[in-house]
Amino acid sequence: MKYQSQKVALAYFYVAMGLFAIQVLGGLLAGWVYVSPNTLSEAVPFNVIRMIHTNALIVWLLLGFFGATYYLLPEEAERELFSPMLAYVQLAILVVGTLAAVAGYLIGIHGGREFLEQPLWVKYGIFVAAVIFLVNVSMTALAGRKTAITNILLLGLWLLSLLWVFAIINPVNLGLDKLYWWFVVHLWVEATWELVMAAILGYLMLKLTGVDREVIEKWLYVIVSTALFSGILGTGHHYLWIGTPGYWQWTGTIFSMFEVVPFFAMMSFAFVMVWKGRKNHPNKAALLWSLGCSVVAFFGAGVWGFMHTIHGVNYYTHGTQVTAAHGHLSFYGAYVMLNLAMITFAMPVLRGRAPYNQVLNMVSFWLMTSGMAFMTFTLTFAGVVQTHLQRVMGMTFMEVQDQLGLFYLMRFGAGLAVVVGALIFIYSQLVVRREIIDPGPVAVPGE
Numbered sequence: 001m002k003y004q005s006q007k008v009a010l011a012y013f014y015v016a017m018g019l020f021a022i023q024v025l026g027g028l029l030a031g032w033v034y035v036s037p038n039t040l041s042e043a044v045p046f047n048v049i050r051m052i053h054t055n056a057l058i059v060w061l062l063l064g065f066f067g068a069t070y071y072l073l074p075e076e077a078e079r080e081l082f083s084p085m086l087a088y089v090q091l092a093i094l095v096v097g098t099l100a101a102v103a104g105y106l107i108g109i110h111g112g113r114e115f116l117e118q119p120l121w122v123k124y125g126i127f128v129a130a131v132i133f134l135v136n137v138s139m140t141a142l143a144g145r146k147t148a149i150t151n152i153l154l155l156g157l158w159l160l161s162l163l164w165v166f167a168i169i170n171p172v173n174l175g176l177d178k179l180y181w182w183f184v185v186h187l188w189v190e191a192t193w194e195l196v197m198a199a200i201l202g203y204l205m206l207k208l209t210g211v212d213r214e215v216i217e218k219w220l221y222v223i224v225s226t227a228l229f230s231g232i233l234g235t236g237h238h239y240l241w242i243g244t245p246g247y248w249q250w251t252g253t254i255f256s257m258f259e260v261v262p263f264f265a266m267m268s269f270a271f272v273m274v275w276k277g278r279k280n281h282p283n284k285a286a287l288l289w290s291l292g293c294s295v296v297a298f299f300g301a302g303v304w305g306f307m308h309t310i311h312g313v314n315y316y317t318h319g320t321q322v323t324a325a326h327g328h329l330s331f332y333g334a335y336v337m338l339n340l341a342m343i344t345f346a347m348p349v350l351r352g353r354a355p356y357n358q359v360l361n362m363v364s365f366w367l368m369t370s371g372m373a374f375m376t377f378t379l380t381f382a383g384v385v386q387t388h389l390q391r392v393m394g395m396t397f398m399e400v401q402d403q404l405g406l407f408y409l410m411r412f413g414a415g416l417a418v419v420v421g422a423l424i425f426i427y428s429q430l431v432v433r434r435e436i437i438d439p440g441p442v443a444v445p446g447e
């Protein structure tokens with residue numbers, strides 16, 4: 001660790017990993033409710049479990065982004081953080097807000113609106129925390145060296161924080177409500193978070209492959225411009241069938257088809273950098289997560305997104321298990337794996353444990369990734385059957401659900417593999433083991 005203030009990242013990563021565990025365990029419980037629907041139906045109803053699952057996901061991913069920023073910014077800007085103190089205050093606000101929101105959910109207090117169920121005062125708290133964050137990182141960046149990586153990262157973080165304002169605006173009219181809701185949900189994952197992803201991947205590639213900064217920057221500019229070009233008007237793929245004007249069908253379809261491009265570019269970027277790189281960095285696990293992230297993001301977001309983004313297709317698949325399949329693989333590939341790559345990279349440095357044993361970490365990679373892939377396949381099959389029976393044959397929702405039991409059982413099994421993988425990952429980070437390097441035959445003096 002080159003700069004003392006990078007240490008704040010450690011606290012962020014710890015909290016992020018704690019919420020990650022809660023998130024996947026919540027998912028597993030929700031998956032069990034699909035298998036055995038009356039489980040806990042009085043004490044903790046499905047909608048509450050689901051809220052905890054999805055909210056924990058978003059919060060830990062954001063905490064991971066904040067931690068990653070605090071870790072890489074001092075190195076890029078070549079100076080200490082403006083204020084480590086403010087960074088801890090920001091974390092405290094977010095932790096209190098999250099705990100209060102969860103406590104509220106458990107006793108049935110929430111504001112509706114998927115992903116944005118937090119009570120209004122928590123939303124204001126998050127906004128305050130975001131402002132503190134922006135001040136802290138902007139002051140650091142302005143006073144130091146400016147690189148393409150930090151510029152893109154900060155642009156993404158500024159825009160995503162500003163979009164949070166639309167989480168606070170909640171019109172009575174349901175159509176308008178959805179219009180604004182997607183400004184947060186879609187413009188996060190398919191525009192601003194993509195900038196964060198490109199910047200962090202760029203940083204990891206810089207460190208892990210040793211390719212020249214200029215080469216990495218050129219790729220980043222292509223990725224960022226294609227992401228914004230496609231992603232902003234691509235919001236239209238959520239305005240296809242919700243009562244918005246008809247032009248959204250073509251706008252949404254065409255622009256969102258282009259959204260595949262930045263994800264393909266990120267995948268090509270990662271592989272070309274590794275191919276061109278001369279450096280043999282010892283942290284192979286971080287490289288595995290970085291490459292895996294770019295590939296699974298391409299499939300989850302790019303391919304599985306493309307699958308239902310054309311308006312004639314979405315007319316049938318909207319809101320079915322096809323959507324859930326895409327939601328899982330895209331979030332996992334793009335943002336979960338990105339954060340795990342960064343944590344894998346930074347943790348041994350923050351804890352002074354390099355060189356370290358990466359076997360458990362890599363085991364968790366394969367377990368989680370194959371579990372997620374299997375879950376995606378089962379949900380996709382469930383979704384296709386559901387679409388056909390419900391939307392083509394006209395059976396009712398619950399009749400169709402009765403036909404899908406086997407898929408839901410298999411989803412639970414896949415989810416179990418993901419949870420075990422996640423716990424192994426967390427263990428491998430909490431108990432970072434040093435690599436025992438065999439010194440080879442030792443010459444005994446005097447012989």
Ligand code: HEM
Pocket residue numbers: 023024026027028029030031032034050053054057323324325327328331332336411412414415416418419
């Ligand atoms: C890191 C891993 C995971 C990620 C990124 C993730 C992400 C998500 C997302 C984004 C949603 C909302 C989906 C939508 O609106 O279409 C969701 C819902 C859900 N997830 Fe996960 N999840 C993960 C792990 C799990 C696991 C291990 C299970 C266990 C079976 C699980 C089961 C569920 C269930 C049952 C729902 C509710 C689906 C519904 O309402 O029909 N998830 N998850």
Ligand code: HEM
Pocket residue numbers: 114189190237238256257259260297301302304305306307308309310314317318319320323326327328330331334335
């Ligand atoms: C990493 C990037 C992405 C993430 C994390 C993501 C996540 C999600 C999630 C969670 C949903 C369900 C939202 C809900 O209704 O509750 C969704 C819906 C959707 N996504 Fe993505 N997505 C990503 C990229 C893409 C891309 C690139 C495309 C198109 C090429 C796409 C196309 C769609 C479409 C069409 C829907 C609406 C499905 C429906 O009508 O039910 N997504 N996405």
Ligand SMILES: [Fe+2]
Pocket residue numbers: 186190234235237238
């Ligand atoms: Fe979208």
